[in-house]
Structure formats: structure tokens, C-alpha cells
Amino acid sequence: MHELSVAQGIVDIVKQHVPEHELQSVRAIRLKIGAVAGIVQDSLEFSFGVITAESPLAGAVLAIETVPFVVKCRQCGRESLNEQGIILCSYCGSSDTNVIAGTEMQIAAIEVEDPSPEAS
Secondary structure, three states, X not given: OOHHHHHHHHHHHHHHHOOHHHHHHEEEEEEEEEOOXXXXXXXXXXXXXXXXXXXXXXXXXXXXXXXXXXXXXXXXXXXXXXXXXXXXXXXXXXXXXXXXEOXXXXXXXXXXXXXXXXXX
8 A cells, every 4th residue: 555655755745845833734735636646545545644643734634636637649639538547549549649647646735724813
């Protein structure tokens, strides 16, 4: 289950970008995961929960957007959504295609709760 190491990588990246004293304010980590990225979302969410259970990130959730698998045909120039792993152009049938989306795994945003105003 490589999702455990992916979840640990997400935690490490968050810690690089959010000051330690603000980690408890992280509410959500927005991810973009390609349809053919090889990530099982339920396993990733479970692993993230286990890793963060006893940490300042315990309240944070993963908000996952699935990016569809898209290829661009070099023959006809059209883009098409395809079934996972099928790299044929759905318009002309050519196998001369480039994968342009659907393999990524990226952190799109880290949502942090605004600090409450101090009483005067």
C-alpha cells in the first residue's frame, strides 16, 4: 500500500509550507489526482488519518478532485477523454497520442482557518 508513503509525503509538504505553530489551523488539503495516477483514494484518506491522528494536523481533511484521463491526438489534433489507460484517439483511432492529463498527483491548496480576533 504505497498510499501510506504518499500520505506521509503530503504531511511533509504541508509542514514545509505551514509554520509549525499554525499546523493545527490547517482544515483541508486540496489535491488533484489523475484518474490513472495509481492512487486508491480511500486508502490515501485512511492513511492520512492514521498518520495525522495524534498530531496538530488531526483536524485536517483531504479534499480530492479527480482529474480525468485525457489524450491529444497528433494526427487529428483533437483532445479526448478516454477509459483508464487507453491511449487511442477516440475520434480517428490513431495511437499517435500524448497524454495531457490524468496522471498527476498534486497539492492544489492548503486551507488554513483564519485566526480569531483577539479580545481588546
